[in-house]
Amino acid sequence: MLTTKENxxxxxxxxxxxxxxxxxxxxxPALLSDELPQNDGDPIRTRTLGEDLVAFRDTNGNVGIVDAFCPHRRAPLFFGRNEECGLRCVYHGWKFDTTGQCVDMPSEPAESDFKDRLRVRAYPTYEVGGMIWVYMGPKELQPPRPPEMPFTLVPDNERRGLKFLVEANWLQCLEGELDTAHVSFLHSTFGDDGTGIQNLVRDDGYTNDRHPRLFALDTDYGFVYGGRRAQRKGNYYWRVTQFLMPMTALIPSASGYSGGATIWMPIDDNHCWRYLVGGTRPVREWNTPGDVRSRRPLLPTEPGTFRFPDGKEIDTRLAKFRHANMYGLDRDRQRKLSFTGIPFIPTQDQAMTEGMGYVCDRSEEHLGSSDIAIIHMRRMMLRMLDNLEKGTEPYAPAHPEVYRVRPLDVESDHAELPDVLQEYSEDARMPVLV
Ligand code: FES
Ligand SMILES: [Fe+2]
Structure with a gap:
């Protein structure tokens, strides 16, 4: 439970x-690289941390992310012409480059230096890992590069990723990532029904423990937590998830993408994007070779325009099954085949988190022993916010290399998390525990 103020x-x-x-x-993460597929291509409207922005790829391939509205008379720059290394507002022709500098102002006298003094608000961008990243913080604190998560380190042709908009606050979605217990219910099936739904509950002695014991350990990038499930044959099945500050979870194979990352990027207080990105190759420790899970389509998405209650619009990707079509819920299927009757794991999550309302009222919740990782994350975040207000900057942003860690989905004889991490440390960088 949180107080309203903490919430x-x-x-x-x-x-x-x-x-x-x-x-x-x-x-x-601001965009997937393929949302701006070509130089001088169409600009797109977006919103990040509540700020309305326009993104464009210029003649040289550089990406600009600037205020959605022209600093002259606030016309929407989305309608602008993306030409010769700049975006030209179509209202009176003022033109801005990717750094936000005004480079042409044809409606003013030629001798005027007004244009040299005028900028549109612009944020630095960095392209790596199939994504366009944005930095919106104080200039003097800008980290050298984005975090080196595993998916940013693999070749472009060995990675796949998707994103879609979720109509809920980012934190309740992120909490779903740290809630390993729900996998045994929300995402379970009664036999393989071929929809990509994973069945962790089997009768063959593999894993049938629906009460995982949870362990969390702080690290220099966030924390690592393990869900330990007893197996009938006497050892343990461990699902070890990495929480990478401030909004990413590296989840074991249930993601369908080996070593996949789930990133919950806030659009504003009431909306976020779910990014699912990872390597295409099975990774032996948590995905047996040829495992069909790594090849199944994870989720159908489609390009679309989303209109917010305030009348502003963005150009983005939407899940094919979403609130508008009741998430594809099939009650008959629920009776016979799957726990939810909702196709696709991410859609099952989306139905839960959107159904809570835009911002979950955490003063009404009752957390149990399976919610340890969620409690851990909230405490860590509240501590970080307190520290920042007192002037202590977080460690991780300036140290992108600490993000080179992996999740685990393994069997082990060890009953304690540090021992499991040690056992598999050659594949997963041993987290620096703090
Ligand atoms: S409003 Fe953009 S140039 Fe006038
Ligand atoms: Fe889930």
Whole structure:
């Protein structure tokens, strides 16, 4: 349970809010690279941490992310012409480059230096890992590069990723990532029904423990937690998840992408994107060779425009099954085949988190022993926000190399998490425990 005040501190992302300022210390995913597929291509509208922005790829391939509205008379730059290394507002022709500098102002006298003094608000960008990252924080604290998560280190042709919009606050979605117990219920099936739903509950002695014991350990990038399930044959099945500050979980094979990352990027207080990105190759420790899970389509998505209650729009990707079509819920299927009757694991998650309302009221919840990782994350975040307000900057943003860690989905004789991490440390960088 959280007080209403704590809930506000953790969930609000606007500039000037405690969490909004904390998030602005990190490089954040703004777009998938393929949302801006070509130089001088179509600009797209987006919203990040509550700020309306326009993104464009210029003649040289550089990406600009700038205020959605022209600094002259606030016309929407989305309608602009993307030409010769700049985006030209179609209202009066003012033109801006990817750094935000005004480079042409044809409506003013030629001798005027007004243009040299005028900029549109622009944020630095960095492209790596199939993503365009943005930094929206204080200039003097800008980290050298985005976090080196495993998916940023594999060749482009060995990675796949998708994103879709979720109509809920980012934190309740992230909490679903840290809640390993729900996998045995929400995502379970009564036999393989071929929809990509994973069945962790079997009768063959593999794993049938629905009460995992949870262990969490702080690290220099966030924390690592393990869910330990007893197996009938006497050892343990461990699902070890990495929480990478401020919004990423590296989850074991249930992601369908080996070593996959799930990133919950706040659009504003009431909406976020779920990014699912990972390597295409099975990784032996947590995905047996040829495992069909790594080849199944994870989720059908489609390009679309989303209109917010305030009338602003963005150009983005939407899940094919979503609130508008009741998530594809099939009650007959629920009776016979799957626990939910909802196709696709991410859709099952989406139905739960959106159904809570935009911002979950955590003063009404009752957490149990399976919620240890969620409690751990909230405490860590509240501590970080307190520290930042006292002037202590977070460690991780300036140290992208600490993010080179992996999740584990393994059997082990060990009953303690540090021993499991040690056993598999050659594949997963041994986290620096703090
Ligand atoms: S509003 Fe953009 S140039 Fe006038
Ligand atoms: Fe889930």
């Amino acid at each position: 506000e501190r953790l969930t609000r992302v606007g500039r000037g809010t405690p969490m909004g300022e904390f998030l602005r210390r990190f490089w954040l």
